[in-house]
Amino acid sequence: ADNSAACVIKGEVDSISSLPDVILQHILFSFETKFAIRTSVLSKRWRHVWCNIPSLSFDDIKEADAINKALAKYTAPKMMDFHLKINKNNNVHHIKKWIEFAMSRNVENMSLDVLFRCKNIPRFSDINSYFKPLNHKLDFSDVIPGHGVSWTSLKKLSLRYCGLPDESAKILSGCPILECLTLYHCGKLNVLDLSKSLRLRTLEINSHIMIPGPTQIVAPHIHCLKLRNTQLPCTLVDVSSLTEAEVLDIIIFPLNMSLKADFLYATMLEMLKKLENVEKLTFSGGSLQNLSSIAEKRGVPFPMFKVKALTLKMEHFVISDIERMLQNSPNLKKLTVREKDNTRQGKYLDRHFARLESGSMVEIKR
Structure with missing residues (x-):
């Protein structure tokens, strides 16, 4: 114990502290920013190590002063990621300054989350020309300037x-x-x-049972469409370039109870017809069950698909629904079944699929 104390008094460093800055910064890169900053109190050696990490994320800091102090000490000339989550109204007037700081470091990926409704979000017109990150994310409509934007280098946008x-x-x-x-x-x-979005290739829409998404989608240039918790009616007006689709948890019974069940069923079948030519398709177990139920109740054939790779994300499943899907996918080369839970049913999937002609291409992931 005395020897250990003597080592500390003499200022001897441990093996980790003796590593080069570039290695220590690589380690801190995997930390949350607030924890990376706290390493500055470990010793004089660690005081400025965090200041050159390539990523900063402030997602639960309520006081602007803490962010301002951190940015004042930050020395990296190039920033990969910058994330801000604003959860207090009195921080709003700092947003522009923080974004400009990230721009000055040539940030590649930036996200801004505003976790309250506010009419005082600063106008972005002054910094539109500086938007060069590949990824930008905004929360709430109040952040978006009504006069338009000019993000000419932007490739990814999340709202x-x-x-x-x-x-x-x-x-x-x-x-x-x-x-x-x-x-x-x-x-x-x-x-x-x-x-008019000629370069758009991927569209992802996440809806909610209380917040329905678009009822009409016109996206002739996209190659990949992801729909989650889609509430009917939802019409795919034009998705003619589509090669990949993911349809999870279609909500058949909407908030508008005046809509007739037959109309909703017909809408779902019409939507799925637009997916007949995709080569890579992902279904949830619920969506597959709804599709089977609709086909039976309306007395219509189960849709045919040209899919080559099919993924089923299952929580509860019916083997007959999966068999029907396989029978109506003659070009299928690979089926992947992903279980949400390691259910008792799942333990017998191999045995069930062994009976299928296409059983050799089945991959089960738990």
Whole structure:
């Protein structure tokens, strides 16, 4: 014990502290930013190590002063990622300054989450020309300037809780090379027209039972479509370039109970017809069961698919539904079944699929 104390008094360093800065910064890169910053109190050796890590994330810091102090000490000339989650109204007037700081470090990926509704978000017109990150994420419509944007280098955009009935066209026209668009709970966006987004390749829409998503989707240039918790009716007006689709948890019974069940069933079948030519398809177990149920109740044939790779994400499943899907996918080369839980049913999947002609291509992941 005395020897250990003597080592500390003499200022001897441990084996980790003796590593080069570049290695220590690589280690701190995997830490949350707040923990990386706290390493500065370990010793004089550690005081400035965190200041050159390539990523900063402030997702639960309530006081702007803490962020300002951290940025004042930050010395990295190049930043890979910068994430801000603003959860106090009195921090709003700092946003522009923080974004400009990230821009000055040539940030590649930036996200901004505003966790409250506020009418005082600063206008972005002054910094539109500086937007060069490949990925930008905004929360709430109040963050988005009504006069439009000019994000000419932006390739990825994510929007949450945004009411965009009129502003969407302005935003998308200001992102001419946008390749990936993700929407979370954008309930007021009834018609999503992406026909002028010529470079857009991936569209992801995450809805909620209380916040329905678009009822019409016009996206002739996308190659990949991901729909989660889609509430019917939802019409795929034009997805003619689609090669990959993911359909998870279609909600048949909407908030608008005046809609007739037959109409909703017909809408779902019509939507799935638009997916007949995709080569890579992912279904949830619930969506597959709904599809089987609709085909039986309406007395219509189960849709045919040209899919080559099929993934089923199952929580509860019926083997007959899976068999029907396989029978109606004559070009199928690979089936992947992903279990949400290691259920008792799942333990017998291998035995069930062994009876199928296509059993040799089945992959089960738990």
